[in-house]
Structures are given as C-alpha cells and as structure tokens.
Amino acid sequence: MFPKIDKSETFSQREVAIGEFWKQHAVYEKTLAARADAPPFVFYEGPPTANGMPHPGHCLTRAIKDLFPRYRTMRGFRCERKAGWDTHGLPVEVEVCKELGIHSKEEIEAFGVEPFIQKCQQSVWRYIQQWQQLTERIGFWVDLPNAYVTYHQSYVESVWWSLKNLFDRGLLYQGHKIVWWWAQGGTALSAGEVGQGYREVSDPSVYVKFPLLNDDGNVTDTSLLVWTTTPWTLPSNQFAAVHPDIEYATVVDQENEGQLIVAKDLVEVLAAKLKRELKIVATCPGSEIVGKRYSPPFHTYYSEAKNTQGTLESGKKQYVAWKVVAANFVTTESGTGVVHQAPAFGEVDYEVLIAEQAKYDSGGGPTLINCVGPDGKFTDEGPDYCRGRWVKECDKDIIRDLKERGLLYLREQIVHDYPFCWRADEDPLIQYPRESWFIRTTQFKDQMLANNAKINWQPDHIQDGRFGKFLESNVDWALSRERYWGTPLPIWVCEKTGKMEAVGSYDELLAKPGATGQEVWAAAKQKNPELPDDLRIHKPYIDAVTYDSPFAAGAQMRRVPEVIDCWYDAGAMPFAQWGYTGQEAGTESEQFQSQFPADFISEALDQTRGWFYSQLAISTLLFGEDRGSRSEERNNQTRPSSLTPRSSFPHPFRNCIVLGLMLGEDGQKMSKSKRNYRAPDEIFDHYGADALRWYFFANQPPWTSIRYSEQAIKDSIPEFLLRLWNVYSFFTIYANIDSFDPSAEFASAGGSKKENGLDFSNADSFRPRAERSELDRWILSELHTTSAAVIERMDEYDNFAACQAILGFVDALSNWYVRRSRDRFWASDKRSPEKLDAYWTLYECLLTTTRLVAPFVPFLAEHLWQNLAVTIFGDRVPESVHLCDYPECDAAATDETLSAQMNLVREISSLGRNARTSVQLKVRQPLAKVEVVLADDTHQSWLESHATLIAEELNVKAVEFAADARQYIDYSIVPNFKRLGPKLGKNMPKLKKLLGEADGGQLLADLKSAGEVVLDVEGNPVTLDAEDIEVRLQAKEGWTAAEGKGVVVVLATELTKELVAEGLARDLVRVIQDVRKDKDCAFTDRIEVGVVTELAELKNSVEMFNDYLAKETLAEKFSFGPINNVEAINVQIGEAQVELFVQVIS
RNA sequence: GGGCGCGUAGCUCAGUUGGUUAGAGCGCAGCCCUGAUAAGGCUGAGGUCCCAAGUUCGAGUCUUGGCGCGCCCA
Secondary structure, eight states, X not given: OOOOOOTTOOHHHHHHHHHHHHHHTTHHHHHHHHTTTSOBOOBOOOOXXXXXXXXXXXXXXXXXXXXXXXXXXHTTOBOOOEEEEOOOSHHHHHHHHHHHTOOSHHHHHHHOHHHHHHHHHHHTTTTHHHHHHHHXXXXXXXXXEEEEETTSHHHHHHHHHHHHHHHHTTOEEEEEEEEEEETTTTEXXXXXXXXXXXXXXXXXXXXXXXXXXXTTSOEEEEEEEEEESOGGGGGGOOEEEEOTTSEEEEEEEXXXXXXXXXXXXXXXXXXXXXXXXXXXXXXXXXXXXXXXXXXXXXXXXXXXXXXXXXXXXXXXXXXXXSEEEEOTTOXXXXXXXXXXXXXXXXXXXXXXXXXXXXXXXXXXSOOOOOOBOTTSBBOTTSOGGGBTSBHHHHHHHHHHXXXXXXXXXXXXXXXXXXXXXXXXXXXXXXXEXXXXXXXXXXXGHHHHHHHHHTSEEESTHXXXXXXXXXXXXXXXXXXXXXXXXXXXXXXXXXXXXOOEEEOOOHHHHXXXXXXXXXXXXXXXXXXXXXXXXXXXXXXXXXXXXXXXXXXXXXXXXXXXXXXXXXXXXXXXXXXXTTTOOSOSSSHHHXXXXXXXXXXXXXXXXXXXXXXXXXXXXXXXXHHOSOTTOHHHHHHHTTSOTTOOOOSOSXXXXXXXXXXXXXXXXXXXXXXXXTTOSOOHHHHHHHTOHHHXXXXXXXXXXXXXXEEOOHHHHHHHIIIIIHHHHHHHHHHHHHHHHTTOOGGGGGTTTTOOOOSSSOOOTTSTTOOOGXXXXXXXXXXHHHHHHHHHHHHHHHHTTOHHHHHHHHHHHHHHIIIIIHHHHHHHHHOSOTTOHHHHHHHHHHHHHHHHHHHHHTTTSHHHHHHHHIIIIIHHHGGGSOSSGGGSOOOOOOGGGOOHHHHHHHHHHXXXXXXXXXXXXXXXXXXXXXXXXXXXXXXXXXXXXHHHXXXXXXXXXXXXXXXXXXXXXXXXXXXXEEEOHHHHHHHHGGGHHHHHHHHHHSOHHHHHHHHHHHSEEEEEETTEEEEEEGGGEXXXXXXXXXXXXXXXXXXXXXXXXXXXXXXXXXXXXXXXXXXXXXXXXXXXXXXTOOEEEEEEOSOHHHHHHHHHTHHXXXXXXXXXXXXXXXXXXXXXXXXXXXXXXXXXXXXXXX
C-alpha cells in the first residue's frame, strides 16, 4: 500500500520533516560517499557575512548555488561543497562601533585595539544561527561544520603565503592613493560612506590665468585660462590638462591684457558670463598645445624645480612639470576646457601624474607635491598667509592674492554637490594622498582578459560588457586599509634601513632570529582562556612580534600597521579554504589541486568588481597561464619555482551565473525599515522552500533582476507543485483501491533491484512498451524527451528553460494522460492488462519525474520518493531520491511523430471546446458530428484511426475529415517567407499579393494534384512546391467552428431527440454524483435513486440510458417517485427543476 | 559625467539564426467539467513590442539617435 495522503499537512510541514530525515540519515554525506570515486564537479561558495540578517535576496543565491551541485551529483559527479564565512572588514568594525557608540579611529584607539578586535571577532557570528537555519531550511546542501572562515589562522596564513609570493615577485608595492579624507577625524572614508554625505553647497568658482612660457622659458602674453572650484589646491598645481582632439581658441578680451586659450566651444559661454565680446584670433586642436610650459600661480615649488628635466625612454630630455598634458577626461561641458591638475588632491589628477612618471627612466619623472598636511591645514610649503590654516578657509585669501597679482580673470559662485563626513556633517571631505600598498594587477591585464575570455558567463554580455570593460580599465589594486579588523599585511620593515620582507606564516615569523613579542598574545590568552587562538595572528598581537633585521645589525623588523582589503580574503578562497601554502605535497595541496578551478560559481551582479574580480585577479597573478604555453617561459623568471600552474584557462572558475539583484515588493532596494519584503522564515512557513525555489528557477532567467513578489511565490504552488501533487495523489488513491503494489508484482521473479533506479522488466504484469497503448507510449515518449531537454538545458546552466520543459511535461501528464486514462483506472477488472499498463506507465512517469525535479524542489521530490518508492521497495531502492541517478533519455522510447500527432489531437480537442463555447453547447450535450479540416494532411490517416478519441473528447457521435472543405472554409495562401525570401527578394510583396488574390482552394487543389504550381510574378515564372507556401484556414461565417494554425474544427449543431436524451442522462449523472459526494459515499457504495420530474424527456432519457446511469452512479435501482424516509434534493437539469431521492443501500 | 543592462498585455515575464496571426502565468470577466477537490479545463477583454530615423523584399529582433528606469564607477 502507498501511504495515505494526510490532507491536513501543509507543504511547509512536510518540508521540515524531510529536512529532519536528511539530517538523521546523513543523506548529504551519503551522496558524497556514493560518488567517492566519481569525477569532481567543483563548486565554490562565495562567503557571505553573518553579521547581518539574511533576506530573500540571499535565498535566491543560496537556491541557485544548490541547484547545480545537486543536479551534477545526480548526474554522476562528486560535488564537495565547503561552506564559508566572510568575517573581516570595515562593515564589521562599523557594527561594533555602533554598538559601542563610537565613530572615529581615535575613539577606537581610546577604547583599545585589543578589546575592539575581540568584539569584532564575536560580532561576525551574531546572526550565524539565522544563516545556518536559512541554509538548511531552503535545502542548500553545503558542508557547514567544515566551513572556511576568513579570520582563522590557517586561512590568514594561506593569504599571507600568496602575498609573500607577490611581494617576492615585486608585484606588491607601496605608493600613494588618493582617498576621500576626513581631515578632522584623520581617516579615509569608504565609497559608500562618501556617497551618503553628498550635499548641495555654494563654492567659489574661479577662472585663473596660467601664462605660457616661450622656448627660452620666459613668460609670454598668452595664458591658459583655467577653471577650478577649489582655489586651495592651486599652490599644489603640477599640470594643465587639455583634450588633444578638442578645438582650442586663442581669444582677445578688449578689457584685459594679453591673449587667452580656451576651448572654442566655451568661448561664447564665457563671453556671456563676462557680458562682453571675446574675439577669436586663432584656433588649433588641443594636441598642438600639449607640451607647452607655463608659469603656475604659486611659485613655492616652481622656483626650485622649474627647470628640472627627466630622461624619456627614447633618451630625450624633457621638462617634467608645469606643462600642458593631454587627457581624455577633459570635456567642454563646463569650465574652460583647460583643467588644473593638483595630483595630491584628485584621483584623476593623480593618475595623470602616474602616467607622466611612467614616461621617464627610473624615477626621473615628476614627484608628487603637496603643501597640505593630513590635518587639512597648509604646511610651511604653502603660501605664507595660509600656513597652519584649514584649506577651505584660505580660499578667499588665495583668490584675493591672485587678483592682486593679476592672475584672476573671473570669479563667481557655484552651487554643486560636495561630500561631507556622514558623522560630522559640518566637515567637508577633501581628496588627499595616503601611503598605500598596491598589487601590480595592471601588469597582468592581458592575462586576466585572456582568462576572462574563456569563462562561460551567464548572461554572456557580462564577459565583454560589465566585467570585460572593468578589466580593460584595470588599475593597480589598492590592497591596504588603515584599519584594525582584517588580515594583517604580512610585511615587516627594518626600522633602520626601511628595507622590507614578507612573511609567509606564523611559524616562519617565530622562527626568525631574535623573534620576540609573542608573549603579548600569551599574556592575553592567560588572562582570558576563552580567546580563540586565531586572534594571535591579528592586530594588535601580531604587531607586537618583532625580530632582528637582516639588513642592519641591531635593528628590529616591525610589521607595517595596515590590514588588507577583505575582498582579497574572499578572492583567495580557492586555495585559502584549504589552508594551501604552496607546498607541492600534503593534504592541503591535494585538496586544493583536486578542487581547482571551480566548475561553477554564482553570485549577484554586485560581485562583478567584488568577488568575481578578486578571484580572477589573484588566481591569474598566482597561477598564470596554461602549463607549457609560450608565455609560461616569460613568466618563469618572476615566478618562484615552487609555483607550477596546475590548470589551463579558465581559472579560477569556468562557469558563472550572475544573478540579478532582488528588489523589494515596491521595486525599491530591500530595506528593513521599509518592510518591503518578508523575512525568509515567514516565507518558508507560509509557502515552503520548494515554492520559493521554483519561483526563482522557473519564473525568469536568473540574471533578470526580480522584484520580490509574494503572490508569485504563492502561485508557484498551484502552477506546479500542486499539479504534480495531484497526479501523485490520484495515482495512490487508485493504486490502493486496486491493490496495485509494484513490489508484489515481482512474485515470480523474486524481487528486482537495479543499481541505478528501478528495473520493472521482470515484474509479472509489466508489459514492454511496444505492447502498451498508444497513449502510454506517447506519455513515455514525452517523458524521455523531457529528460533529454532538461539535461541539455541544465548542462548549459539554463535552469529557466529546464523548468519550462518540466512544466510542459507535468501539464501533459496531468491534463491529458491522466484524464484520457481515467477509464482504465476505473475499470472493474483489477488485473486487466490495460489497467495494469496504465498503472505501470503512470508509476514510471511519477518516479522519473520525481528524480527529474529533485534538484529543483528537493523536499517535494524526497517526499514523493519515500512514498512511491521506499515504502514499496524498501532497501531495494536508494534511501533518498538524491542518491539516485538523474533520469536519462532512452532514445528508443521517444517518438517524434506520435508526439506531433497527439499534439494535433489536443489542439483539435481544444478547438472543438472553443467552438462549443461560442454557441453555448455544453460538453455534456452530445452532438452528431465534427468536421476536421487540415491544412496539411500528413497526419490525417492517423487522426482518422483515432476518431474515437476525438469523438470522446468532444462528445460527438462522428468525426469526419473533409478533403475539400470549401463550403466551410476560406483558404488563404501565404508564401513561406523564410524559404522564398532569399530567392525572390524584392518580388516578395508581389508574390504575397498574388497569392492573396488567388483562389486559395483551387491553388491548393492544383498543388496537390501536380505537386507544384507555376506563378507569373511580374513576368518571371516562379515555381512553388508544397513547402514554399503556408495554408491558412478560416471558417466561413455561419458555421460553429474554431480555427487554429493549420486546422479548423466545425461542429454540427442540430440536436435530435436521442442526442437531447443522452445529454439529459449525462446531466443526471452529474447531479447524482454531486449528491453522492455530499453524502460522503465511498467510491464503492451502491445507491438507490428516485426521480420526481414533470419533464417527459427526462423520464424518457432515464429509461433509454438506464444501464449507463446505473454503471456511472453505482445505482442498483432507478424509480420515478420519492423514496420513503429520504429527503428530497432539488436540482436543476436542463431547464427543469427535479426532485432527487438518493439512498445508500450498502 | 562614463560603463553595462533593461523598456513587450493591468501585473510578473518569455520571444530561437530578422520571416509577416507577438506568447505564457497571474489577475479580471464569462462559461464548462468534476469519483484528482488545497483541484482542473475553455473562452474573452487587454499590445502604436518606449519614441524617431535607418538597413532590408521583410524589424519586437539589426544600426544610429533620443527618452525613461536600474546597477556599477566617477
């Protein structure tokens, strides 16, 4: 017996039970054990942070991350799934600061770095329970107990190893980075923080003259006209930038001495501001001004260095600063088209400096100048009236100074957005250079691009689009952070010589000669034994460890203060998750090598510049190109010998699904305060994890950004889950009634077990496909076709199309196969071969579908598997559906022709019902005849042999196929554009017109008899065969008909007495069945029926169709009149009111 | 300001290499069927495929420009 379905149980409750079952039986572990020797399918878990609550967007990533590993496991791969947690970084510090009610670095220092770090470590696990619960509840199978954690010592050391590798290869260097700097607080702000603080303010907008120099270095009477809104940056000016392709004009201003150079397009704008004419005396492209020297507005540095020259690669000498440079970022949207460059105070400006420096031989180029201190006040290098003053306060005095010296050309105020500190909103931020560590990623740009080119991105436009473009504009990775909670940068500096070296592990550090300072950790641990040992490799403990300098006798090596960008942590996970440290042998090495690169990763779009990039960059820098490729030799010089590339491109991942972002119900970003989404737990309780998963997988391709829609999640229940459930329910109800027990059918064979799934061929009542009915063969064909389609799509990481295929099959199974097979399930002979065929067929369909949907809706699938297979076959089948192999397509079972034919029947049925609707003829009312008109007669003879089927579906007495149906139908002929288009070209519209005007019926008849027709298109004979045209049918007015693409169905609507009587009988069956249901009759209960009616036709009908009525309603006896002690039930049959008496007699 | 993506029915979204009747689900309305009942089926209304120009015999699909939205970066 199949277990009876408990209708009071919700999907959600069943899922929780299934989750328990998996846990108790260690099913996930068993799926791995079962594939111990299988080829690996490698999945990387992009580590989430557990210091925030998970929301529905996280459900999406976790669902997709689960789908493909489950699928691949069933397909015969071993898919280890190590969980991971991202634990470092500013967000954690911010959380802790909030908790402590502090903000600035000073406050953190005052609180104490040591307790602060300890709090950070605790904070990262704040919502770990919620995350673990979510992970389990959504059915994301991943190895949580052995998760990698980015603050763990083994992880940090693995990161250290990689950084040491880069350092030793000269790829890790110190430079300047222009950051948004909060001068009053002494700290840099992250992009997100800066974004929060933008505010509209009024700032000075000044136009300043930079007089050009002639070849002798003397000032001329022509000046560049430069615009700036930050006068305080002018003392640190180093260049003036122009766009090489923009046209520049030399203009004369009547009221001013000398000539000015401005972008030609801006002359008029400027003149309008001045309210006077500017006369253009010459024009030239920007490229002609490039290289000219000028006199900057302040001469502090200039007077020292104006004649400094550097040596170019070509050997030529050139002045290094205070000259015009070319830059593509210059526009003519505002200003003058000549842009003041102060590299110390602008990221773009700084890039110009770097680009200039790169042109010169070793260090001979311009150096950064900066007359402002980190406190935002001018240093002694600034103008004397500014020294020691906050830069913004000096604007006025600087402007006055310029005016006095005749360099100020125009001054106005401008209102624009400017960032302020988000926690001290009176403090404007300034861009400021800070010492920073960089990874020389730019050197590997081509390799990264080559690597990217081989990755299979879904959607593919990421490759050359967002990600590719990002790689194209690669800049060196600014690695260091002046913060506390992060992987410490493993570089120790000699206090005397400033020489540095990288350290690869804690042991290596302690083994250094004279290593000391580890007792700081020991003391902390003694004081608080609860401290996790992993903290010893963090600030402040690690900073205490020093050792003897190998560079200078008596000097100590001290660690640099910085920690690193936590994106580096995440990007290092392919090796750091195993604690890999470059060793050729050992467990870590084996684990790493067998799990690199990944076959599949998936995260949301916001990871493009995050995890996707950090992984690719680190991997490309460390593991380079394909072994044995030509460029391998080139890189050998820099790569330490211990590092051999172990994989061909692409690495570190081969396939990547980039998920769209999930928005809240209102289309806005999900936000706790707006409450525009529901907590995942509630979704699971209301609708279940399968409903949520199916909604993600089947509603849209995964990369579309989706709006969270409660209704859509809810809808996936009736649209799919319930439909499948109903088929299952139908099957078990009747299988139990008929005592169809598949395992008992093996009585003579002594049981059967096939390693992969079930083999029924030995079952006594099991007949080979060929002996079964066409309907059975059809649904099995659909089943196998579906398997093939699902596998094909899933191998392409296309879950959306795979779901469509599954959905189509379940619809066919439920709405055609089961419906068309009801008679067989209801037949009284329990052992008739036809009935048993129906059971075997439906059973196979259900078992296969169960396995097919297992990766998508693992809970429902497991439930079905347990009740359909395990309760029946016990340990002769896998104990979980997830231990099964994925169903494959048996080509012998597919039958394309049959599929097309059945589709045609389904279409004809649908059209027939359509036609009935149009004249309000209920399907219950039999009709005499249906005429089917086909545009294409390929399947006509088959349909003729299936007339009974159509007759049953449409409740008609006869089905006819009209050969020439010109009485009902207008034929119109349309050319097959795809076929004829290339041949006919411009003549297409003419042919279309010709065919449209022709007598379609005649043309078709001619074509049928001759095989082809010749038409004259503007004097050119065109020969058309059957495939060159498309026949369209249209029912003529006055007929009850419906038309499809290539078929028209015409109904005969005249009703004879017999037909009416039969209709009434069917109506009577319907109402009696309703009564039976009301009375809670068992399916087998016999009844007696009394009918009281004035309607003669009904009496007549009962007499005519007595046998039919008795059979359908299990009525032993029909009488006209009331039954004693039975209450009358009033019903309507046709137009008449009828009193019905129904008594159960057994 | 730059890059990328998106814009198709009331809503959520499909739409193959360009091929002439643009689809699905939901919602709404009407009807039907029911011994699967937490069901199921059919039909209908609803579309200038954001706009404009171009390429083409033919454009929802390709090109260019514009408008709107989103994300990332400045």
